[in-house]
Amino acid sequence: MITAEHLTRRYGTRAVVDDVSFTARPGRVTGFLGPNGAGKSTTMRMLTGLTTPTSGRATILGSPFRELANPGRRVGVLLDASAQHAGRTGREVLHLSARLMGLRPGRVEEVLATVGLTTSEAGARTRTYSLGMRQRLGLAHALLGEPEVLILDEPVNGLDPAGIRWMRALLGDFADAGGTVLLSSHLLREVEAVADDLVIIGSGRVVAQGSVEELLATPGTQVHSLDDDSLARALTAAGHEVTRAGAGLTTSATAEEVGRTALGAAVVLTDLRPSAATGLEDLFFDTTAQHGREEAAA
Known part of the structure; x- marks a missing residue:
């Protein structure tokens, strides 16, 4: 479970995230949506201990991320797929993390197979990777410790249609097995296809949240x-x-x-x-129109 309680992050007098509260529950995929600059990335960084809240509290599995023992075994995180050591191979990146987490032998090869990176791709330097390959490696890293929670920021960027469909199935299976998924993406139709719950923010504040069924009815x-x-x-x-x-x-x-x-x-x-249910795209623009860059420029 992921819980955000009145999370706020200020830079000077500007509140990038302002009193954000929500819960992502086990066995469900929670879509985390908002326009560019809405505060999604800052919120996810606060959840994972990379940014300290000005006020409020975030917990994962009942504790702040920084207090989790061997957090990679509990929480899989993918916030920036390009943040890989350019001089190492994909396999080397995973083996290093596996040693730090104390994982069983063979786990690296299992996740490489799970995310569809071939033997030759896993043996190549990450500087040669396409965006889609970087995403697969980033997801392999998130899955490496067999976590209970996944926190993913734009994980389908760079994937082809088959890859997007594969990602959808993987996240659905993870949640069906009792895992918690927090998924941020600009691909609204993909979020609508996989999410059970939604949290939508604009200008740093929650503007809508609830189950997909409730919000789209x-x-x-x-x-x-x-x-x-x-x-x-x-x-x-x-x-x-x-x-x-x-x-x-x-x-x-x-x-x-x-x-x-x-x-x-x-x-x-x-x-x-x-009455026919509305679509996620309509809901998104109805709730965030005043917070988007396009609206400001219109």
Whole structure:
């Protein structure tokens, strides 16, 4: 589990992160979203002990990251895939970390196979790696200690479509096995495909959080009938909002309220269903529009 409690980080009078609180739970993937400059990276650095909060507290598995014994065995972190020793091979980078963590023999080869780095790629200097290969090596490093928690910042950058699909499956399997995943990405459709929960921040503050199902649900009902005009008048008279939606109506009334109103107005219903859920892209822009650079420049 990851817990952020009123995290704040100030530089002078400017609050880069301002009173951020959320929980990422075991067995779930939590998407951590926000525009550039929203404070995502600073928050993740505070979670992993790289930046000290001005105020507030962050814990992972019940303790601050810096207080975890052999933290690589508990928490896998990928914040910057390019932060690799350019003169070492991918295998050497992993072997060094494996020795520091006291891992069993053979673990390096296991994670290399898991992330899909071939024998020749693992034996090449990291300076020759493509961005996608760096991402795979960074994820191998995060998985090396067989952790209970993963904290990943933009892990799919540079991956081709097959690699993105592979990453989605890997994170889903990790969570299904009881692990905790905090995932930051600008690829909203990929986050929507894999995340169970969302935390969205803008200008350093949380602007929305909850389960994907809750946040993307659209209240109201879509209805078609043999007499939409009469049904619309009856629903409006009952105090519900009604708008035209193609060949039918969308209303703020629940399905039960629509059914009772239609019965009272002697209108035959031909279709009745909850309103279609909104997409993550719409939710993201609705909640962060005032915090993005593009909005400021418009």
